[in-house]
Amino acid sequence: MLTIACPHCGPRAQAEFVYERTVDSVVPLDAEPAEAVAALFTRANPRGEDDEIWRHTHGCGGWLVMRRHRVTHAISAIRAIGPETLP
């Protein structure tokens, strides 16, 4: 199990968190139709690092953006969600 450092609560067991989706799936409010379709229905899904949105569901309830490697599972960065962290 991963240890995830919630920006609000500090390090907690992964069991408290739920993966929601990737950052590349966030649809910008002014998206053109093709852009919205791409965001809704496609993923880079790399065999490497990607930015993911997780939620501390069974904790404080806050969202966070996690950069994580899809093979080693190593977490390289965690930030609280906000205007600066999303497209």
Place this chain on the structure above:
Amino acid sequence: MGRYSALSLLRGAFNGQSHWRPAWRHPDPKPAYDVVIIGGGGHGLATAYYLATRHGIRNVAVLEKGYIGGGNTGRNTTIVRSNYRQEPLSRMYETSLKLWQTLSDELNYNVMFSPRGALFLGHSDADMIRLAEKGDAMRNQGIDAELLSVDQLRKIEPLLDFSRDARFPIEGGMIQWRGGTARHDAVAWGFARGADAAGVNIIQRCEVTGIVREGNRAVAVETTRGRIAAGTIAICVAGHSGHVAAMAGLKLPVESQTLQAMVTEGVKPMVQTVVMSQSLHCYINQSDKGGIVFGGDPDNWPSYAQRGQPMTLEGAVAQGLALMPSLSRLRMLRCWAGVTDMSFDGAPIIGPTPVDGLWLNGGWCYGGFKATPGSGWLFADSLAHGRPHEIVEPFSLHRFERGAPVDENGVGPMPNHR
């Protein structure tokens, strides 16, 4: 290729069984093929087999980065069924089930297809209504389904916990008797042997590392054993679909996630059917060797690691033990995981891609083993004719942007809520 038969075994008894030969060759890759199939799992091998035996296309290579069947084909819980509500899914999986019924004869290789019944338990009135609806949908499409009362169930699976204070009280069930299990390795080996005999080159330890394009056409693959040119390139790499498609600049509607399974020590027959549940995420069957095979939910977060987290497996086992308490006495022998390509509507993606000459067969989520012969049959037909077979048309890569997903569970574009 020598045919396997009782007679050849008997003859072997007199010459120390020295007549056995390797079941397929190990050729070096040629510089070019008519069709290059990426991925030596059941789907890739079945596609090659039917291309060579049904469509006369024999200049075919199957490129496998590890050993054949080492991916999800050799990691699944071997459940075969065709119990879907939606017509496109029923047609495709039923095509496959019909092929399973004669596959051992077709391949002259025992795939141990065992139609022991695929059973879904219901734990509430809502579950029973859903099972009845599904059964109706199946029967309307000519597929067998039988709704079971608790009394009928008791006779079929006496070890289930039927008590009223069970954690998951059992209200009834629905069974597809023609469903069951098969020996997963044998499926890969049988198709490999048949394809090889028909002229296909099966090349193991050959990883595709790039897809070469000329304009909008895919013309060759780069591999760890050199460049190989191809008239048509077909991707059959399950959990690695996104990674391989990205080599051609494509972004797919899939997310790769881990799915786990486990098996106990072998015991005498105690689970007769494949036991699944309308409300739980655990499925149980007994292998022909006697081991109890358990599966559960995907881990529900993206990973290519081929190793799962114990939490998820524990959840599946806890549910299984609640359904069948006597299983608690067994020891777990092994657990393992595979990388599944979770699609956005839970249905597979089969057909051409926006890159000319590049075809995709993926998005099988956690349920593509049962589709192996059907997928191979329909994909080979599609490749041979350069158009999707009519049965796979609904599974096009473009269905999402057209607003035409095949969403059996009505969940929406949520690969981690399947």
